[in-house]
Structures are given as structure tokens and as C-alpha cells.
Amino acid sequence: MSHLLEVNDLEVKFALRFGDITAIDGAGFTLDKGERLGLVGESGAGKSVTGFSIINLISKPGYISRGSIFFEGKEISTYSDAQMRKIRGNRISMIFQDPMMTLNPVFTIGYQMVETVLAHRKVSKAQARAIALEKLKKVQIPSPEERLDQYPHELSGGMRQRIIIAISLLVDPAIIIADEPTTALDVTIQAEIMDLLQELCETEKMGLILITHDLGVVSQVTEKIAVMYAGKIIEYGPTDQVVKSPVHPYTTGLIGSIPGSIPPGEDLKQIPGMMPTLTNIPEGCAFNPRCELRQDICTQKTPVLEDKGNGIMAACHMK
Amino acid sequence: MNTEQPLVTMDNVVKHFDISGGLLDQLSFSGGKFELEKTTVKAVNNVSLFVNKGETLSVVGESGCGKSTLARVIMGLYPPNSGEVRYGGERIDNLTHGQWMPFRKKMQMIFQDPYASLNPRKTVRQTLEEPLRFHNPGMTGAEAGDKIADVMEKVGVDPAWITRYPHEFSGGQRQRISIARGLILDPQFIVADEPVSALDVSIQAQILNLLMELREEMDLTYLFITHDLSVVHHISSRVAVLYLGTLCELASAHDLFYEPRHPYTRALLSAIPRVGEKKAKHIKLKGEVPTPVNLPTGCVFHGRCVYADERCSREVPELRELDNGGFVACHGVEEGRVME
Numbered sequence: 131m132s133h134l135l136e137v138n139d140l141e142v143k144f145a146l147r148f149g150d151i152t153a154i155d156g157a158g159f160t161l162d163k164g165e166r167l168g169l170v171g172e173s174g175a176g177k178s179v180t181g182f183s184i185i186n187l188i189s190k191p192g193y194i195s196r197g198s199i200f201f202e203g204k205e206i207s208t209y210s211d212a213q214m215r216k217i218r219g220n221r222i223s224m225i226f227q228d229p230m231m232t233l234n235p236v237f238t239i240g241y242q243m244v245e246t247v248l249a250h251r252k253v254s255k256a257q258a259r260a261i262a263l264e265k266l267k268k269v270q271i272p273s274p275e276e277r278l279d280q281y282p283h284e285l286s287g288g289m290r291q292r293i294i295i296a297i298s299l300l301v302d303p304a305i306i307i308a309d310e311p312t313t314a315l316d317v318t319i320q321a322e323i324m325d326l327l328q329e330l331c332e333t334e335k336m337g338l339i340l341i342t343h344d345l346g347v348v349s350q351v352t353e354k355i356a357v358m359y360a361g362k363i364i365e366y367g368p369t370d371q372v373v374k375s376p377v378h379p380y381t382t383g384l385i386g387s388i389p390g391s392i393p394p395g396e397d398l399k400q401i402p403g404m405m406p407t408l409t410n411i412p413e414g415c416a417f418n419p420r421c422e423l424r425q426d427i428c429t430q431k432t433p434v435l436e437d438k439g440n441g442i443m444a445a446c447h448m449k
Numbered sequence: 450m451n452t453e454q455p456l457v458t459m460d461n462v463v464k465h466f467d468i469s470g471g472l473l474d475q476l477s478f479s480g481g482k483f484e485l486e487k488t489t490v491k492a493v494n495n496v497s498l499f500v501n502k503g504e505t506l507s508v509v510g511e512s513g514c515g516k517s518t519l520a521r522v523i524m525g526l527y528p529p530n531s532g533e534v535r536y537g538g539e540r541i542d543n544l545t546h547g548q549w550m551p552f553r554k555k556m557q558m559i560f561q562d563p564y565a566s567l568n569p570r571k572t573v574r575q576t577l578e579e580p581l582r583f584h585n586p587g588m589t590g591a592e593a594g595d596k597i598a599d600v601m602e603k604v605g606v607d608p609a610w611i612t613r614y615p616h617e618f619s620g621g622q623r624q625r626i627s628i629a630r631g632l633i634l635d636p637q638f639i640v641a642d643e644p645v646s647a648l649d650v651s652i653q654a655q656i657l658n659l660l661m662e663l664r665e666e667m668d669l670t671y672l673f674i675t676h677d678l679s680v681v682h683h684i685s686s687r688v689a690v691l692y693l694g695t696l697c698e699l700a701s702a703h704d705l706f707y708e709p710r711h712p713y714t715r716a717l718l719s720a721i722p723r724v725g726e727k728k729a730k731h732i733k734l735k736g737e738v739p740t741p742v743n744l745p746t747g748c749v750f751h752g753r754c755v756y757a758d759e760r761c762s763r764e765v766p767e768l769r770e771l772d773n774g775g776f777v778a779c780h781g782v783e784e785g786r787v788m789e
Contacts, residue, residue, distance in 0.1 A: 172651060172652075289737070317511070318717060318720045344722065346679070346723055384650060388650060390682060390683065391724055394682055394683050394684070404621060404651075404652060
């Protein structure tokens with residue numbers, strides 16, 4: 131049985147003057163049709179790089195140094211640029227964080243949408259425009275005909291993000307990778323966008339990889355979750371289980387540090403210190419200097435992902 | 450209500466910004482006549498609120514609702530167009546720079562982005578020493594050094610790093626340094642404008658804990674500006690909800706989170722994603738936030754409110770006190786039209 135997307139033992143390195151640094155170290159996960167996976171972690175944990183490397187958007191000096199990515203049964207990490215272009219934006223789309231930055235300010239919405247359709251499909255301009263209109267309706271944009279002739283600056287942030295989602299839907303992708311899609315938006319708009327993404331996954335049987343630092347959003351939208359720390363996936367399992375009974379001390383700390391997880395006024399559980407920079411990852415378990423449960427083994431041996439029950443895989447010696 | 454006099458009060462504060470540009474931009478031709486028309490952003494409209502000593506009042510709302518403008522009006526960084534701001538009973542909105550001086554010592558501000566709010570060319574010592582020397586002209590270098598070390602310790606930054614520059618610190622530590630700068634003059638009142646929004650969640654928890662400890666230790670009063678409602682719930686004693694520059698609801702944190710009255714507050718609260726709770730149905734609002742250039746007539750929220758009727762589009766609702774001590778500006782709540 132093969133998955134829609136299967137990432138195995140992925141390692142991404144960046145070649146810098148003083149040597150290579152490892153941004154992603156042995157990440158692996160799978161995604162099925164209609165499934166929603168959350169990639170969570172703090173800034174610099176490697177979540178975006180993981181997302182980018184799936185559609186080979188890693189540019190120099192970064193490169194995939196190990197591992198494989200199977201999409202619909204085919205190994206795509208070794209594809210040439212020309213082959214990749216048939217997948218990128220076509221079978222796998224990406225939504226980026228800042229809706230103010232991803233639309234071109236000097237072209238109308240319609241122009242940008244038609245351009246995308248024409249790049250991937252052999253249709254006439256009029257047909258492309260009809261497709262664009264249909265997708266705008268699908269993302270519930272009010273008065274979609276008018277929007278086609280408007281420029282990005284005429285729309286609000288939430289509206290722009292809807293348009294970007296509509297653009298990513300233009301060619302009926304199998305997977306959408308959404309990199310912090312709502313971080314720049316207000317909470318009421320965030321809730322609407324997340325509803326929309328979830329609905330689309332259900333109706334279109336699309337896979338979603340949601341990259342975010344917000345555990346609240348992930349726990350509401352996704353079915354599976356992968357927690358990243360310093361370039362590694364340290365916990366991976368069903369969202370319900372991970373949120374309810376996390377195994378890795380980092381996940382536990384992360385959940386405890388969210389206001390709202392404990393009664394108001396009490397001290398938030400804090401994880402001392404901060405995430406190491408990639409040039410300076412500690413020996414053994416990368417989390418060991420911040421961990422309460424640290425033993426000698428943690429500073430000597432790097433833990434690997436193991437089955438810890440409840441469907442959760444975690445990389446920790448102590449649990 | 451509280452018998453003690455509030456530390457800070459705002460009465461009917463209005464702040465509009467003129468964005469109409471030059472004379473020619475204002476000129477328009479209609480009906481055979483030239484007319485001059487000004488365009489203003491109505492950032493804060495008729496807001497009245499008070500902050501009691503020792504409490505944490507949070508001001509929440511979405512981007513562009515005027516929360517930062519409100520904070521800056523209190524701090525005297527923007528003069529209000531009308532209305533009064535009082536600190537400890539004394540009026541401060543119409544003071545000269547010289548008259549402001551004693552208040553500056555008591556009122557300090559912490560900003561959102563610790564990457565932008567610290568001068569990259571000044572060491573920690575220089576950053577912290579400047580306000581200290583300025584407000585205490587007689588202070589010797591040694592005294593200043595002691596004070597700086599003391600405050601650095603309080604905020605959890607090693608005093609040995611006093612000669613370092615901001616770029617040598619991480620985001621969380623920089624925010625600690627900006628908090629230290631806010632505390633160096635032993636203020637009574639701190640306005641914190643989104644102090645944790647730029648930080649990762651584990652660092653955010655450290656800073657929030659620090660702010661709560663400091664409040665106890667130094668007997669501080671906070672005005673906390675944020676859009677993050679879970680943070681608000683955690684640290685506030687009272688919460689003011691702002692929409693389009695208008696105060697919708699002002700209530701104790703507990704009442705606001707468990708019994709929100711104003712339809713906007715309800716929609717806002719229902720949109721918070723909570724960890725471990727399966728998605729509750731959130732209340733969908735109609736349409737989009739209007740621009741503060743052309744405010745809607747009547748209640749500013751009426752165009753998006755499911756309870757709105759004809760009166761809401763005509764008459765501006767006043768802030769009314771409720772039986773639980775909270776305040777709400779809504780005709781629907783007053784008439785009992787807004788149901789649980």
C-alpha cells in the first residue's frame with residue numbers, strides 16, 4: 131500500500147564557508163489522500179525547509195543530501211527542474227505566510243490567476259478565466275467577478291489569503307503545503323481561513339501539510355502532527371494523542387507554555403533556555419541542555435524515533 | 450466599585466489623524482463649486498476607561514482597531530484631539546515637555562519588536578544608563594552601574610553582559626533588555642504594546658512569567674496591548690475590547706471570557722484556537738472590517754452583527770454598566786435582544 135506522499139530519512143544540508151550545516155536531519159513522514167498533517171516547532175526548527183524540500187524549492191547553498199521523497203509512488207527528489215515544474219504548483223501547491231508579499235502588486239488578480247492556469251493546462255484564456263472564477267467562488271470570495279479585475283492592494287489581508295488559496299487550487303493539486311498561512315492574519319480571519327482549508331481537504335480529498343508554530347491551530351485542523359526541534363522530528367503521531375498525552379519533554383513543555391492550557395494567573399510552564407543554532411547542536415539529544423529528565427545517556431547518544439504506544443513515535447531515551 | 454482613585458483615567462478621548470495631504474489633494478470639484486475636503490483616520494473615538502492601581506488592564510482587538518494609538522495617547526506620544534487623560538488625578542494630556550518630565554519617570558513603555566526597539570549601536574549599559582542619568586542628574590557612575598546591574602538581574606540577563614550590543618542577544622533576551630529599560634526608572638505604570646507577539650511560544654512563556662513576577666515584586670500597574678486572547682486571559686485582571694476605535698466591552702477577565710456580552714466579543718472569543726479542544730463552531734461575522742476613514746453610522750459594528758436592527762444603524766450605543774460591574778456598548782444587550 132503506498133501513500134500519497136512518503137518522505138523517508140530526509141537530510142537537507144546548507145553548504146557554508148565553514149562547512150556544511152544540517153538543517154533537516156533524518157525527517158520522515160507520510161501523507162494520504164485527504165489527510166491533514168501539522169509540522170510544528172519554533173523558529174529555526176526546520177519546518178519550512180522540510181516543506182520547501184518536498185517540492186525542491188531549496189536553493190543554493192542548500193541541497194538534499196540524503197533520503198527519498200515518493201509522491202504518488204514516484205521518487206521525486208531526484209527529478210530535474212523540468213520534471214519538477216510539472217509537479218510544483220500543479221500536483222503540489224504551496225501557500226506562503228504573508229499574503230501581502232506573495233501576490234504581484236502590479237498585475238490584477240485575474241491576470242495572475244489566468245497565468246497560472248495557462249502555465250499548466252492547455253486551455254484558452256477565456257476558459258482559464260472561467261476556471262479562475264470558479265475557484266474564487268469555491269473559496270467564498272464575495273462578488274468574485276469584480277475581484278478578477280482588481281489589484282492586490284484593493285483587498286484586505288484575509289481576502290488576499292483567500293485569493294492565494296484559490297490560486298493554489300486552480301490546477302486541482304493533490305497536496306497543499308501551507309507555510310504559516312494565517313500567522314499574519316487576525317484571529318477571526320484565521321478561523322475562517324482554517325475552516326476553508328479543512329473543508330477543501332474534505333470535499334476535494336486533498337492532502338494538507340500545515341506548517342505552523344501555533345499548536346492551537348494544529349490541534350484543531352490536523353489529524354497527524356510532527357513536532358520538530360533543531361532539524362529533527364522528535365515526536366510524530368495522531369494529533370489527539372500527542373496533544374492529550376505528549377511523550378517528548380519538549381512537546382510537553384511546548385504545550386504547557388501556551389497560555390490557556392493552565393488556569394489564569396498561574397505561572398506558565400517554561401522551557402529554560404532556547405533552541406540551539408544549527409551550527410552548534412549539542413551532542414546526543416539536541417534538547418538535553420533544556421530538559422528536566424536529562425541523564426548521562428542523553429548527552430552521549432542521539433535518540434531515535436521509537437514507538438511509545440498510543441500510535442506516538444518519539445525520540446527520547448527517558449520515556 | 451473600587452473606592453480608591455484609579456491610577457489612570459481616560460475620558461472621551463478622541464484621536465483622529467489627518468491623511469488628506471496637501472491643499473491640492475484636498476480640493477474637489479462638485480456642483481459647480483470647488484470644495485476643500487479633509488480625510489481623517491478615526492483611530493480612537495470617544496474612549497473612556499480607567500486603570501486601577503496594581504491591576505493589569507488588557508486592551509484587545511484586531512489589527513487597525515486603534516489599540517496602539519490608545520496606548521500612545523496615554524503615554525503622551527500623541528496629543529488627543531479631544532478628551533482628557535489623567536494620571537493619579539492630574540491631567541496630563543495638555544502638558545508641555547517640561548511638565549511631562551516627572552510623569553515620564555512614572556510611566557514607561559515596552560514595545561513589540563525587540564529587534565527594532567533597541568538601538569543597535571548602543572551597548573546594554575548605554576541603553577539603560579541614558580534614561581537613568583537624564584532623570585537623575587546627580588547620580589554618579591558607580592551608582593548608575595549598581596542600579597543597572599540590579600535591574601538586569603531582575604529581568605534575568607547576566608549583568609556581566611553589560612558591554613554587549615543588541616545583536617549579540619537572542620529575541621527573548623532582547624525583550625528582557627527592553628523590559629529592563631522600562632524598569633530602570635522604577636516606574637509605577639507600564640504600557641506594554643504587544644510585548645510577546647514577536648517571540649516563540651516557549652520564550653513567550655518566559656517573558657509572560659517574568660512580567661507577572663515583576664508586577665508582584667515592584668508593585669506595577671500594566672496596560673497590556675495585545676491581539677492574542679489566550680495571553681490576555683492568562684495575565685489580565687480586566688479586559689477592554691476595542692473595535693474600530695470604539696470601546697465595545699470592558700469587563701473583568703473572568704466575566705469576559707466566560708460570559709462575553711457584546712456580539713463582537715463573542716465572535717472574537719469563539720475564534721481562538723485552543724489546544725486539545727476539538728473545533729467548536731466559531732461565530733462567523735458578515736463582511737469585513739470597515740475602514741476607520743469612513744466609520745459606519747450608529748454602532749460601528751452593526752454592519753457585521755447578526756443582532757443588528759434599525760436602531761443600531763442609527764444611534765451610537767453608549768457604554769452602560771451591567772449588574773456584574775462590566776460595561777457594554779450595545780443596544781441589543783440593553784434591550785435583551787442578544788441571547789446566549
